[in-house]
Amino acid sequence: MQTFAEELDQLRSEGLYRSMRVLKGAQGSHVELDGKKVLLLCSNNYLGLADHPALRRAAVFGVAFGTGSGASRLVSGTMELHAELEERIARFKGTEKALVFNSGYAANTGIISALVGRGDAIFSDKLNHASIVDGALLSRANCHRYPHRDMAALERLLQDKPGTGRRLIVTDGVFSMDGDIAPLRRMVQLARQYDALLMVDDAHGTGVLGATGRGTAELLGVMDGVDIHMGTLGKGLGSFGAYAAASQTICDYLVNKARSFIFSTSLPPAVLAPSIAALDLVDSREGKELRDRLSANVALFKERLAAAGFDTMGSETQIVPVFVGPAEATMQFSKELLDQGIFVQGIRPPTVPAGSCRLRCTIMATHDPADLEASADTIARVGKKLGVV
Numbered sequence: 001m002q003t004f005a006e007e008l009d010q011l012r013s014e015g016l017y018r019s020m021r022v023l024k025g026a027q028g029s030h031v032e033l034d035g036k037k038v039l040l041l042c043s044n045n046y047l048g049l050a051d052h053p054a055l056r057r058a059a060v061f062g063v064a065f066g067t068g069s070g071a072s073r074l075v076s077g078t079m080e081l082h083a084e085l086e087e088r089i090a091r092f093k094g095t096e097k098a099l100v101f102n103s104g105y106a107a108n109t110g111i112i113s114a115l116v117g118r119g120d121a122i123f124s125d126k127l128n129h130a131s132i133v134d135g136a137l138l139s140r141a142n143c144h145r146y147p148h149r150d151m152a153a154l155e156r157l158l159q160d161k162p163g164t165g166r167r168l169i170v171t172d173g174v175f176s177m178d179g180d181i182a183p184l185r186r187m188v189q190l191a192r193q194y195d196a197l198l199m200v201d202d203a204h205g206t207g208v209l210g211a212t213g214r215g216t217a218e219l220l221g222v223m224d225g226v227d228i229h230m231g232t233l234g235k236g237l238g239s240f241g242a243y244a245a246a247s248q249t250i251c252d253y254l255v256n257k258a259r260s261f262i263f264s265t266s267l268p269p270a271v272l273a274p275s276i277a278a279l280d281l282v283d284s285r286e287g288k289e290l291r292d293r294l295s296a297n298v299a300l301f302k303e304r305l306a307a308a309g310f311d312t313m314g315s316e317t318q319i320v321p322v323f324v325g326p327a328e329a330t331m332q333f334s335k336e337l338l339d340q341g342i343f344v345q346g347i348r349p350p351t352v353p354a355g356s357c358r359l360r361c362t363i364m365a366t367h368d369p370a371d372l373e374a375s376a377d378t379i380a381r382v383g384k385k386l387g388v389v
């Protein structure tokens with residue numbers, strides 16, 4: 001049997017060893033890393049709300065209700081702010097009801113394992129987030145994975161696996177490592193035609209996509225066709241936690257069955273209040289301006305990378321992967337960029353399939369366009385030196 005230390009050595013030798021970087025300062029466009037100011041090009045703080053004065057003020061307001069919630073939701077941990085946030089999310093997504101979960105990971109594992117079980121079927125995109133994969137495993141339902149965004153393959157699976165149990169189609173709205181978008185219009189049709197529930201994890205679309213920031217389903221005009229809207233509060237919304245927005249019945253069911261909801265101390269007030277402030281901001285004129293600025297920044301950055309010959313893997317959003325391939329070359333690319341003052345993480349297995357390692361660049365509304373242009377030029381220079389382009 002391999003010891004833990006031997007396994008870690010093996011990861012090192014394969015270029016797959018991971019460790020954490022400690023950032024100094026808030027999640028702005030620049031942060032301090034190892035005593036050096038660097039451009040932050042790998043944060044999910046897409047709208048810059050994680051460092052917004054209105055959210056900071058809200059956190060201080062939240063502390064007036066104490067620092068902890070003291071218990072799980074079904075015991076005594078449902079405070080006024082939980083109820084207010086859930087009401088706001090339901091209004092935001094246009095559903096009867098919403099529930100707050102402690103994180104996106106907790107939401108996906110809890111929702112999926114509650115809604116389906118042994119004898120039921122899950123239909124899941126091969127590139128769905130790890131928390132969806134883990135939720136499917138926990139559920140013990142039969143999980144059928146279809147090739148990325150391949151709707152013909154999904155339809156074949158729906159036809160071939162009729163069964164008598166419940167059927168759940170689940171997809172990322174925006175794919176977290178590729179930045180492309182699920183074909184939700186077709187998925188809504190297929191869910192109706194084959195009597196399945198449709199769940200969309202919009203961790204990366206919430207607050208960002210669609211005319212009013214409602215996310216991928218708004219962008220594609222299918223808000224009413226999604227049965228379970230899952231989203232996170234810790235990325236575009238700059239706070240922390242996650243939600244399920246759905247019918248009253250589905251939410252009541254989750255309250256009774258979702259183990260990550262039931263068996264965990266609820267979020268504290270200083271985390272809930274900034275989420276409410278973030279929803280206000282998304283709906284404000286400033287929210288619209290931030291989304292517009294983000295789109296302009298994304299277009300500028302992508303144009304520059306495309307001109308340099310990079311493969312951005314069909315990205316349609318603010319998540320802009322730069323395809324490299326092997327793990328070691330990817331990490332070397334990331335290291336050399338850091339030497340040049342640009343912090344962007346290399347993404348390797350098991351997060352992405354072997355041989356498809358990439359730099360995952362994420363754009364923020366708060367990036368200065370001039371910094372993005374300069375960073376794209378640096379990426380091009382380093383990429384040419386390393387033979388990526």
Ligand SMILES: Cc1ncc(COP(=O)(O)O)c(C=O)c1O
Nearest residue numbers: 103104105129131172176203232
């Ligand atoms: C698509 C997707 N779903 C779920 C999660 C988990 O959300 P959280 O970070 O709130 O646990 C993430 C990100 O981490 C994600 O990218």
